Amino acid sequence: MRGLIYKDFSVFYKSIDKRTIIIVVGAVALILYRVGSYGGLLASLIFAMTVGMQNIMSFVSDDKAHWKKYQMAMPLSDFSVVASKYISVLCTLGISIFGSIALNILSSVISQSFSPEVYGMAVFMAVFIPLLWTGICLPLIYWFGVQSAQMANMFMVFLPILFEYTNSLPIKKDLNLFSLFFLAGIIILVIFGISLLISVRGYRRRQ
Amino acid sequence: MDAKAESNNILVRDLCKKFDGFALEHVSFQIPKGRIVGFIGENGAGKSTTINLILNELKKDSGTIEIFGVDHSDCSVKEEIGVVFDECNFHEVFTTDNIDKMFSGVYKSWDSERYQEYLQRFKLLSNKPIGSFSKGMKMKLSIICALAHRPKLLILDEATTGLDPVVRDEILDLLLEFIQDEDHSVFFSSHITSDIQKIADYVILIHQGKIIFEEQKDDLVYHYGILKCGKEKFAAISPDDYIIHRITNVSVECLVRDKEAAKRKYKDVIVDSAALEDIMLFYVKGGISCGD
Numbered sequence: 001m002r003g004l005i006y007k008d009f010s011v012f013y014k015s016i017d018k019r020t021i022i023i024v025v026g027a028v029a030l031i032l033y034r035v036g037s038y039g040g041l042l043a044s045l046i047f048a049m050t051v052g053m054q055n056i057m058s059f060v061s062d063d064k065a066h067w068k069k070y071q072m073a074m075p076l077s078d079f080s081v082v083a084s085k086y087i088s089v090l091c092t093l094g095i096s097i098f099g100s101i102a103l104n105i106l107s108s109v110i111s112q113s114f115s116p117e118v119y120g121m122a123v124f125m126a127v128f129i130p131l132l133w134t135g136i137c138l139p140l141i142y143w144f145g146v147q148s149a150q151m152a153n154m155f156m157v158f159l160p161i162l163f164e165y166t167n168s169l170p171i172k173k174d175l176n177l178f179s180l181f182f183l184a185g186i187i188i189l190v191i192f193g194i195s196l197l198i199s200v201r202g203y204r205r206r207q
Numbered sequence: 208m209d210a211k212a213e214s215n216n217i218l219v220r221d222l223c224k225k226f227d228g229f230a231l232e233h234v235s236f237q238i239p240k241g242r243i244v245g246f247i248g249e250n251g252a253g254k255s256t257t258i259n260l261i262l263n264e265l266k267k268d269s270g271t272i273e274i275f276g277v278d279h280s281d282c283s284v285k286e287e288i289g290v291v292f293d294e295c296n297f298h299e300v301f302t303t304d305n306i307d308k309m310f311s312g313v314y315k316s317w318d319s320e321r322y323q324e325y326l327q328r329f330k331l332l333s334n335k336p337i338g339s340f341s342k343g344m345k346m347k348l349s350i351i352c353a354l355a356h357r358p359k360l361l362i363l364d365e366a367t368t369g370l371d372p373v374v375r376d377e378i379l380d381l382l383l384e385f386i387q388d389e390d391h392s393v394f395f396s397s398h399i400t401s402d403i404q405k406i407a408d409y410v411i412l413i414h415q416g417k418i419i420f421e422e423q424k425d426d427l428v429y430h431y432g433i434l435k436c437g438k439e440k441f442a443a444i445s446p447d448d449y450i451i452h453r454i455t456n457v458s459v460e461c462l463v464r465d466k467e468a469a470k471r472k473y474k475d476v477i478v479d480s481a482a483l484e485d486i487m488l489f490y491v492k493g494g495i496s497c498g499d
Binding site: 001002003004005006007011014015061064065066067069070072073074075076077115182207 | 262263264265266281283284285287288290292294296297298299300301306308309310311312314315329360
């Protein structure tokens with residue numbers, strides 16, 4: 001399983017497209033310039049989405065190499081194959097959290113404001129969005145193929161649009177960060193657990 | 208473990224698998240220890256399906272498959288199997304070093320030193336992405352990876368297809384080296400019969416999902432022959448002396464099991480040696496079996 005986690009994390013890192021970087025940097029710069037004190041939060045959302053989508057792109061890369069066929073000839077149980085995917089997604093959360101904090105610091109410097117609630121929410125999104133996204137997309141991949149996840153990826157771009165136009169940031173003045181993280185932890189655990197089980201069942205199917 | 212399972216690395220009995228428009232029917236064969244077994248047949252004959260069933264990548268309808276005397280669905284047997292498919296399945300962004308690190312976390316018996324030795328021997332650069340490799344280099348890498356975890360059984364599915372003769376020859380040499388250990392076996396599927404003829408000890412021919420024969424290669428290439436005669440002389444040839452015959456525009460050709468015996472019995476006809484390809488063509492393209 002260790003080898004597959006290494007493989008997935010390496011594919012994630014190595015298959016980052018330069019065009020994606022340019023688009024994300026451009027979008028983040030625009031957001032930081034335009035949005036003001038919540039710019040860091042929105043930029044974190046974009047970055048977390050990019051991490052989530054990049055995870056899916058690494059699965060597309062598996063599909064391109066017909067990796068599954070090769071992997072099935074290895075001494076690995078179906079569960080460990082699928083679990084390694086989920087663990088490799090967890091490994092990428094470090095990147096998402098680090099990016100989120102960096103973007104919020106940048107936003108604080110630009111807007112000359114600091115709000116611990118915004119930082120807390122940004123880190124929450126940095127964890128929650130990639131996990132939610134892969135939690136949805138991985139079962140789709142194992143049951144219906146990579147194309148279904150690519151389709152789902154397309155819907156993800158509507159998220160920031162919705163976020164910006166409704167201007168309904170889910171931050172309350174009496175926000176308790178501890179309860180927020182606790183809630184997020186429970187939700188992530190449930191979604192990931194269910195998603196893992198569905199994915200294992202999907203992977204186990206043999207023609 | 209019974210004696211048959213002890214002397215064979217793969218034992219397939221009555222294997223059946225049905226798809227829409229194609230069925231593998233009661234396939235039985237064995238891969239003895241210390242032997243290279245060539246698996247031949249035209250495209251779509253059932254070679255890859257059989258291999259995928261052996262590797263438990265497809266679900267069999269019925270029959271038994273034992274690898275090293277254990278049911279093939281036990282994933283621990285794959286620790287001792289090296290598999291090479293007809294294409295390189297590594298991500299193009301990887302380098303050979305990435306593959307080394309990856310497999311050291313997959314196979315308990317992965318031997319990094321051996322892997323590096325093979326890379327040097329075949330001059331595969333460690334810092335270049337695999338996407339920059341030629342097809343021959345990619346296939347060599349696939350075979351090196353299959354060998355570097357010290358397997359007892361190598362399964363190759365059309366691994367030499369599309370390669371130039373030099374690379375094919377290098378790969379065949381590697382297989383002959385591997386088989387020096389008498390516990391090792393190679394199951395080598397290909398429709399390039401010259402490769403099989405070069406290195407195989409046994410040959411299995413599959414056609415339309417059925418095993419046509421499972422014979423020692425030397426018996427096939429040294430004893431089988433093609434008897435050629437005119438249509439009028441064909442009437443004098445006993446159906447017991449040939450397996451299949453085919454009628455061309457000018458003559459009749461018969462596949463005979465013993466070319467020397469045919470030469471002795473029928474003095475005024477030509478009896479040529481039959482290459483593996485000729486034998487396969489007789490069975491696959493058809494002719495009329497002497498039993499028909």
